[in-house]
Amino acid sequence: MNPVTINSVEAILVDLPTIRAHQLAMAVMQRQTLVIVRLRCSDGIEGIGEATTIGGLSYGEESPEGIKLAIDTYLAPALAGLDAANIHAAMRRLETVARGNRFAKSALESALLDAQGKRLGVSVSTLLGGAVRASLPVLWTLASGDTARDIEEAESLLASRRHNTFKLKVGRRAVADDVAHVSRIKQALGERARVTVDVNQAWNEADAAGAIARLEAAGVDLIEQPIPRANLAGMARLAARFVVPIMADEAINGPEDALAIARLGAADVLALKIAKSGGIHEMLRTAAVGDAAGMSLYGGTMLEGSVGSIASAHGFACLPRLSWGTELFGPLLLKDDIVANPPRYADFEMEIPTGPGLGLELDEDKLAFYRRDR
Numbered sequence: 001m002n003p004v005t006i007n008s009v010e011a012i013l014v015d016l017p018t019i020r021a022h023q024l025a026m027a028v029m030q031r032q033t034l035v036i037v038r039l040r041c042s043d044g045i046e047g048i049g050e051a052t053t054i055g056g057l058s059y060g061e062e063s064p065e066g067i068k069l070a071i072d073t074y075l076a077p078a079l080a081g082l083d084a085a086n087i088h089a090a091m092r093r094l095e096t097v098a099r100g101n102r103f104a105k106s107a108l109e110s111a112l113l114d115a116q117g118k119r120l121g122v123s124v125s126t127l128l129g130g131a132v133r134a135s136l137p138v139l140w141t142l143a144s145g146d147t148a149r150d151i152e153e154a155e156s157l158l159a160s161r162r163h164n165t166f167k168l169k170v171g172r173r174a175v176a177d178d179v180a181h182v183s184r185i186k187q188a189l190g191e192r193a194r195v196t197v198d199v200n201q202a203w204n205e206a207d208a209a210g211a212i213a214r215l216e217a218a219g220v221d222l223i224e225q226p227i228p229r230a231n232l233a234g235m236a237r238l239a240a241r242f243v244v245p246i247m248a249d250e251a252i253n254g255p256e257d258a259l260a261i262a263r264l265g266a267a268d269v270l271a272l273k274i275a276k277s278g279g280i281h282e283m284l285r286t287a288a289v290g291d292a293a294g295m296s297l298y299g300g301t302m303l304e305g306s307v308g309s310i311a312s313a314h315g316f317a318c319l320p321r322l323s324w325g326t327e328l329f330g331p332l333l334l335k336d337d338i339v340a341n342p343p344r345y346a347d348f349e350m351e352i353p354t355g356p357g358l359g360l361e362l363d364e365d366k367l368a369f370y371r372r373d374r
């Protein structure tokens with residue numbers, strides 16, 4: 001029997017507005033750009049995948065436009081004609097033609113997994129060996145830039161039982177203002193909600209030490225990437241100094257980073273993201289290193305839309321331990337969706353689809369409306 005081959009790959013830039021401004025240390029987002037991948041195979045099956053960045057090039061080394069360029073020019077031609085059912089071999093081929101470019105590779109791997117799941121009639125998590133949970137806890141990020149508005153937003157989400165953990169984005173303002181902002185929100189929510197803080201590398205070690213002492217006293221539950229990613233020794237000193245757990249985000253991409261962090265004790269928790277790792281399989285390898293080293297795991301987001309968030313969810317569903325839950329709220333931050341069956345959120349969790357592949361169907365009209373090149 002001839003193998004099913006990869007016929008073509010299309011990468012489409014899609015711009016979707018956010019429901020409100022999303023303020024992070026390095027960017028203010030008013031919209032999100034999705035790179036939607038459509039991978040067509042010789043048996044007529046199409047797989048879909050997605051990559052996003054945060055604030056163009058301001059979070060990491062890839063931008064949506066760069067991801068599309070890398071796929072169109074280098075990665076799609078390398079995949080053409082390969083066995084569509086052998087995902088490990090296809091990803092190995094991508095490793096040989098391109099260093100890095102993990103976000104682009106992740107979108108392609110999701111599309112390959114989606115196609116293979118559809119071909120076999122099983123979900124992506126089943127294809128990966130099986131989900132150990134049917135839904136995932138999901139937090140919400142408060143990042144309107146206004147303390148009173150953030151408290152109002154949190155109260156309404158608690159009342160509707162959509163989220164009971166809130167991540168606060170800090171690092172744009174003076175450290176003292178950030179600490180006051182977080183303390184006011186934690187005081188207003190009290191024991192009814194968990195509060196975490198993401199600094200996105202914005203503080204130096206001395207500022208971080210002072211701020212974390214006060215945030216710990218205010219009852220904050222977790223501190224994410226307080227200082228620059230390269231300062232692992234500084235992260236190790238902070239992790240040793242405080243009881244409140246320190247989480248690595250920008251400092252961790254793949255398994256080698258997890259090993260370096262474990263050796264130094266540079267974090268208590270790892271923020272896993274399929275994009276940062278270069279796909280679901282690499283995310284699972286990264287998770288295994290962290291887990292073996294005794295670190296706790298967290299399912300992170302690059303603020304993907306429904307396709308990327310559900311691909312992440314299938315991967316996170318397979319982790320034996322995921323003690324800090326996830327932040328797969330990306331689709332809820334966007335005003336509209338390009339899938340016909342968006343993810344369902346209820347009782348503080350996101351449901352993981354059980355249909356073939358990712359379990360998603362593109363809404364062709366919406367995709368046509370929001371694509372940049374329409």
Ligand code: MUC
Pocket residue numbers: 024054141143169198200249300301302303327
């Ligand atoms: C990040 O750095 O964690 C995740 C949630 C959010 O609001 O921003 C992202 C990026």
Ligand code: MG
Pocket residue numbers: 198200224225249250271
């Ligand atoms: Mg982060």
